[in-house]
Structures are given as structure tokens and as C-alpha cells.
Amino acid sequence: MTVTINSKLPEFTAKAYHANTFIDVSSNDFSGKWVVFFFYPADFTFVCPTELADVAEKYPQLQSMGVEVVSVSTDTHFTHKAWHDASDTIKTITFPMLADPTARISRAFGVYNEEDGIARRGTFIVAPDGSIKSIEVTDNGIGRNADELLRKVQAAQYIAKHPKEVCPAKWNPGESTLEPSLDLVGKL
Numbered sequence: 812m813t814v815t816i817n818s819k820l821p822e823f824t825a826k827a828y829h830a831n832t833f834i835d836v837s838s839n840d841f842s843g844k845w846v847v848f849f850f851y852p853a854d855f856t857f858v859c860p861t862e863l864a865d866v867a868e869k870y871p872q873l874q875s876m877g878v879e880v881v882s883v884s885t886d887t888h889f890t891h892k893a894w895h896d897a898s899d900t901i902k903t904i905t906f907p908m909l910a911d912p913t914a915r916i917s918r919a920f921g922v923y924n925e926e927d928g929i930a931r932r933g934t935f936i937v938a939p940d941g942s943i944k945s946i947e948v949t950d951n952g953i954g955r956n957a958d959e960l961l962r963k964v965q966a967a968q969y970i971a972k973h974p975k976e977v978c979p980a981k982w983n984p985g986e987s988t989l990e991p992s993l994d995l996v997g998k999l
Contacts, residue, residue: 813921820846820941821919827881828891829907836881836909843939845878845968847960850922850933854886854894858954860901862932865957867903878964880906885929887912922948934960936967944971 814821824837849866851859863882870880886894888910895901895908909916911930917923922933934955936945944967949955966978969988976988989995 813919814935814943814946816944816946817942820937820943821916823916823919825909825911825916826888827907827909828888828895830905833888833892834907836907838941841879841937842941845876845939845964846937847873847878847880847964848920848933848935848937849880849882850917850920850930850935851882851884852927852929852932852951853884854890854901855897858932858952859884860898862954862957864900864903865955866960867905869957869961870906872961873964876964876968881909882906883909883911883916883930885911885914885917885923924951927951936960936964938967938971 820838820841822838824835827834827836851862853859866880866882873880882904888908891908891910895904911917914923914928914930917930920933920935922931924931932949932951932953932955934945934947935943938944945963947955962983965984966982969978969984970976973988976990978988982988
């Protein structure tokens with residue numbers, strides 16, 4: 812079963828490379844936390860390091876908002892370490908790099924490309940209750956933008972605190988939101 816909006820985070824356990832060590836990571840580790848799962852095709856590739864560096868740049872801001880980031884590819888934790896050691900760009904990553912060599916996690920999230928044997932570019936924002944609040948999946952040639960990811964997390968957190976409001980297109984914190992009602996139908 813793949814995830815959909817408001818479905819629950821799939822259960823998993825896996826190895827990860829994080830802070831110069833190998834760690835065990837479980838879906839249970841994220842209970843009660845905001846988390847972004849950032850799937851990418853493979854280590855030692857082309858678009859992937861540009862995206863990961865972009866997210867790494869926003870990671871301190873995401874952490875200050877109570878958000879954890881976990882990158883995921885079908886590489887092993889050993890490969891993640893080797894890439895981290897070899898690439899100045901990847902050395903900037905301080906969030907866990909989850910290993911999914913069996914593709915079990917990628918399949919559960921619905922981003923595994925069976926034909927190519929790698930994950931697609933998928934971004935999932937998960938609320939503290941474990942529900943999926945945002946899903947973005949792109950073709951492997953299309954890089955993502957961490958500024959937009961940050962904005963989506965901010966919107967998800969705002970809506971979680973203000974469930975009677977919605978965030979319109981291009982909304983940013985501090986801007987006006989909408990309160991859905993019959994009075995707004997056909998007026999926007």
C-alpha cells in the first residue's frame with residue numbers, strides 16, 4: 812500500500828548514516844514530530860547533490876520549527892558514508908541519510924521505480940500524529956526547491972494550528988489566509 816494524503820506514515824526500520832556513525836532508524840522515532848522524508852534516486856549522481864545541499868542549507872531553519880529531515884535512497888548506509896566522505900557538497904548534510912537497499916521503504920511510499928531499481932524524487936511532509944500532509948513526486952530529471960518545501964511545511968504547521976483556515980497559492984507566514992465559507996464561493 813502506498814501513502815496518500817492523511818494516511819499514516821508506513822512502519823519501517825532501517826540503517827542510516829548520520830553524524831559520522833551508523834544508526835538504526837524506525838518510523839516510531841518520529842512519533843510526535845514533524846518530519847520531511849526526502850527520497851532521491853542515488854548517491855554519486857548529478858541532480859541529487861544539488862537538491863540535498865539545498866535542503867541542508869534550510870535544515871537549521873526547519874529544525875528551529877521542530878521539523879526533522881531524513882533523506883532516503885536505495886543505496887546502503889556504507890555508500891552514504893562513502894559519498895559523504897568524498898563530496899564537499901554532501902559533507903554539508905547533517906540530517907540522517909536513510910538506507911533502503913531492499914526498496915521496502917520506497918515501495919511503501921510509492922516512489923520506487925521498478926524498471927530502474929531506484930527511488931523517484933519524492934518529498935513527504937508528515938505531521939506529529941503520523942499523517943501525511945504533503946506529497947510531491949517528480950521525474951528524476953526535475954530537481955526540487957527547498958524554499959518551496961519550507962513554505963509547504965510552514966503552511967502545514969499553520970493549518971494544523973488553525974484548522975478552520977486554508978492557505979492560498981503563494982501564501983507565506985504573516986500573509987492573509989482564507990476561511991472557507993459559502994460567502995467565498997465564486998468571489999475569488
